[in-house]
Amino acid sequence: MKAQIGLDRLTGLIAFARTASLGSYTAAARDLSVSPSAVSKSVQRLEEHFGLRLFSRTTRSLTLTPEGRELYERALRVIREVEDIEQAAVASRGEPSGTLKVTAPLPIGVNILAPALPAFRERYPKLVVDLRLGDQFADIIEQGIDVAIRVGNLADSRLVSKPLGPHRICTFASPGYLARKGKPRNIDDLVNHDCVNFRYQSSGQALRWPFQVGERVVEITPDATMTIDVSDAVAVTLAAGGGIGISPTYVAAPFVQRGELVPVFPEHAVDRFVITALWPESRRGNPNVKAFVDFLQEVFPVPAPWDVIVESSANAER
Structure with missing residues (x-):
């Protein structure tokens, strides 16, 4: 009879996969909303359990060992299966609820999204929004992001995209x-x-x-x-x-x-370029994603209010 996998090992796999994806315990801890020491200890316990070194560690970086690379690929498949189960459960509810993870470049987040979020939350009070701002492009599927806002239409067959505005x-x-x-x-x-x-x-x-x-x-x-x-x-x-x-x-x-x-x-x-919304194909039927993407159409009207302001000023100067 096979031994059942323990909760600590599942936690360790998630901590390990996030660390491998993001390149550091600190980044993984930020993504998982825990402390870096908690992530480090989870990975260490996983290494002790398997009797393998998963990372080559220096004072500045973590690099996957060959054994770590193989486990990382397997761990990603497990995590994606779990996320598919979660998405199916969310879709069956119909009503937007739970946590919506959104990422965007800092200037778009600060100047466009953040001022609009209170109205979105008022419309969908059962939704908790987790907004992550930064210009570094990351694999949104690996990080469990629901909707990403990016400048430019970045081709990825795993993602659905929708142009929002110039x-x-x-x-x-x-x-x-x-x-x-x-x-x-x-x-x-x-x-x-x-x-x-x-x-x-x-x-x-x-x-x-x-x-x-x-x-x-x-x-x-x-x-x-x-x-x-x-x-x-x-x-x-x-x-x-x-x-x-x-x-x-x-x-x-x-x-x-x-x-x-x-x-x-x-x-x-x-x-x-074009400002574009992207979300994983697996979240196509997700009510949280649908509600947010629909809301983005209101946030990015045509013509955009910021362009109208600039154009009106230019006309006044002439």
């Missing part, structure tokens, strides 16, 4: 800066101005500024006086008179509405 970017500056330094007459005139650039946290690369010129998009890399890796911080710096910078319209719109920023070269603004 990721429109434009150059902005404060009225005070333009009064002091003058408004640039054309794109080439940017060399005579203080430019504040954005740097991607994921790659460390500075943004090449795109401008729609006729039928084509022209890109330049300005000589920046400041480079910042958070979009909201770029907007705050510009509003404080730091120079001319490029920003998504949904980040800049509140500053424009308060008169702290004005668009520069609005005629050259670019719909850079």
Whole structure:
């Protein structure tokens, strides 16, 4: 007769799989809402039970051993089966309830999703929303994410996608800066101005500024006086008179509405990518996911309110 698997071993498998997926005990602990020491101890007990080293450990990293890699693949299959059972149970309830895990880039989460969540919760009081913000792309299936918001339509046959709206970017500056330094007459005139650039946290690369010129998009890399890796911080710096910078319209719109920023070269603004909602194929019939995706259609109307604000400001400047 086979021995029954204990609860501690199931806990250990989950802790091990999350650690392997995310690369550290700290990240796994954050994902599982427990302490890093709890995750570490669960993995250690699993290693002791199997008599195997699952990770090669250094002071800076965890790397799967060959035995750990094999167990990781098996553990993922078990976890996905459990999640399929959970999704079937949720779908049978019909009414949105339980926990909805959502991930989004920081600027979209802060400027668009977070202000809208109270209205969503009021509509579905039995739902608990777990919103995770960050620009690093992760495997949403491995992390048990229900809905991911991403910039760009990322092809993955395991995921269902729905475009929400354009990721429109434009150059902005404060009225005070333009009064002091003058408004640039054309794109080439940017060399005579203080430019504040954005740097991607994921790659460390500075943004090449795109401008729609006729039928084509022209890109330049300005000589920046400041480079910042958070979009909201770029907007705050510009509003404080730091120079001319490029920003998504949904980040800049509140500053424009308060008169702290004005668009520069609005005629050259670019719909850079598409903001997209993604969710696992296995959650297609999930009432929580359906309710949230339907709600996102209200959050991203056409035209988007942030684009209307920027366009109205540009028209007033003409």
